[in-house]
Amino acid sequence: MFLIDCPFCGSRDQREFSCGGEAHIARPPRPASLSDDEWADYLFMRKNPKGVQYERWMHAHGCRRWFNVARNTATDRILAVYRMGEPAPALDGQAPPTPCGEPAVGSGNLALGQGTPAAAKPRVATRPGAPAKPKSAPKPRTSAKPRATARPKSKRPAKAEETTS
Ligand SMILES: [Zn+2]
Numbered sequence: 001m002f003l004i005d006c007p008f009c010g011s012r013d014q015r016e017f018s019c020g021g022e023a024h025i026a027r028p029p030r031p032a033s034l035s036d037d038e039w040a041d042y043l044f045m046r047k048n049p050k051g052v053q054y055e056r057w058m059h060a061h062g063c064r065r066w067f068n069v070a071r072n073t074a075t076d077r078i079l080a081v082y083r084m085g086e087p088a089p090a091l092d093g094q095a096p097p098t099p100c101g102e103p104a105v106g107s108g109n110l111a112l113g114q115g116t117p118a119a120a121k122p123r124v125a126t127r128p129g130a131p132a133k134p135k136s137a138p139k140p141r142t143s144a145k146p147r148a149t150a151r152p153k154s155k156r157p158a159k160a161e162e163t164t165s
Contacts, residue, residue, distance in 0.1 A: 002076045007083055008063045020056035022046045023068045024088055050074050054088045 003011050028034055028042055047053065053073050058066045070080040070091055080089045 002078070004057065004069065004078060005081045006059045006062060006065075007067050007081055008065050009059060012059070012062060016059060016061040018058045018060040020058055020066065023054040023056045052079060052091055056084075 002014050004014055004017050005011050006017075025042070025046075028038075031039065031042075034042070050073055053071055055069050055071055056066055057069050058064065066084050068082050068084060068086070068088070069078055070082075070089060071078050079091050082089060
């Protein structure tokens with residue numbers, strides 16, 4: 001629990017607010033010109049850092065107005081509150097990005113002692129009763145029949161074939 005300084009009402013309990021996710025994500029000017037991957041990046045991909053993040057918040061149980069907050073996601077310390085449309089304040093050097101100084105992305109790997117995020121080996125979860133062999137490089141298929149559980153890699157090529165023939 002922490003306090004947020006609403007720029008319109010003053011300091012209030014965090015329970016009065018709703019977080020709207022990462023701030024400063026501009027809508028592409030011509031969405032129709034984007035590829036599906038670019039559009040998916042715009043819609044779904046977010047930074048999700050452990051450290052300073054710029055977020056949109058709404059005072060849901062108060063003035064119901066939106067504003068921006070710079071918050072350290074590791075400590076919930078709020079470093080800046082500013083109105084919509086204002087540029088993000090530069091916060092370099094104001095606060096350590098994380099309490100222990102680990103990098104903002106992939107720091108969970110360091111906490112487990114697995115080295116840098118790039119060098120960390122992926123953890124393989126196994127189901128009880130499943131063979132202990134980890135999934136590695138895919139083997140070439142010897143059987144012509146696809147497995148019953150196999151899903152097609154992409155629906156698009158099949159659809160295109162249907163429409164052209
Ligand atoms: Zn308010």
